[in-house]
Amino acid sequence: MEAKKTQKPPAAPAGVKKKLLDAALRVIRSKGYEAATVDDMCLAAGVSKGSFFHHFASKEVLATAAAAHFAAGADARFAAAPYRAAEDARERLLGYVDFRRALLDGELPDITCLLGTMVQETYATHPLIREACDAHIRSHAADVARDIEVAKRERAPGAAWSAESLGLFTQAVIQGAFVLAKAHDDPGVAAECLTHLRRYLESQLPDPVYSSP
Numbered sequence: 001m002e003a004k005k006t007q008k009p010p011a012a013p014a015g016v017k018k019k020l021l022d023a024a025l026r027v028i029r030s031k032g033y034e035a036a037t038v039d040d041m042c043l044a045a046g047v048s049k050g051s052f053f054h055h056f057a058s059k060e061v062l063a064t065a066a067a068a069h070f071a072a073g074a075d076a077r078f079a080a081a082p083y084r085a086a087e088d089a090r091e092r093l094l095g096y097v098d099f100r101r102a103l104l105d106g107e108l109p110d111i112t113c114l115l116g117t118m119v120q121e122t123y124a125t126h127p128l129i130r131e132a133c134d135a136h137i138r139s140h141a142a143d144v145a146r147d148i149e150v151a152k153r154e155r156a157p158g159a160a161w162s163a164e165s166l167g168l169f170t171q172a173v174i175q176g177a178f179v180l181a182k183a184h185d186d187p188g189v190a191a192e193c194l195t196h197l198r199r200y201l202e203s204q205l206p207d208p209v210y211s212s213p
Helices: 014-031 038-045 049-055 059-079 091-103 113-124 127-155 165-183 187-204
Strands: none
Touching: 014 038, 014 049, 014 059, 014 113, 038 049, 038 059, 038 165, 049 059, 049 113, 091 127, 091 187, 113 165, 127 165, 165 187
């Protein structure tokens, strides 16, 4: 007698989870966390609400996953950026600011930071989201600080500030620039802020002065 074959449940359509994560990036950056609804993100992703809850237990769970998704995409983009090829740490740092400035060419929901957008709304009401955003922002700042540490040893070994604090300062300027861009509805103001950030970094890590023989 032929044994009955066990039927496997149908697999979820490929890419549904990623579609929801990508949709969360766009919708939350456009509307904010509180105003964004599950229906909004399902509509943007082109999936059903049932599919949403198959992958995520709640909007908060999606938001924390979206923070990681956003951070992973940013890590990959910055890891492959042209400034990474510079041999000099100061040039890599300044190239990082230039690269971030170049990324400001686009619509505000596409160029601003999901992490900064969410944490401004949720820091007191959704600790899981706050902690996720904090971890990813600090991780990125630490990556920037590695070049700052090398440049500091070479250009400003006696400076009172730490590479860690200056790394966090770069992120404070960038996040603040995004807020101003939203307030003005103009990415140009953010670009100007990053130009000032570059000048400040140049002043803190000056080129060595070589005396004539």
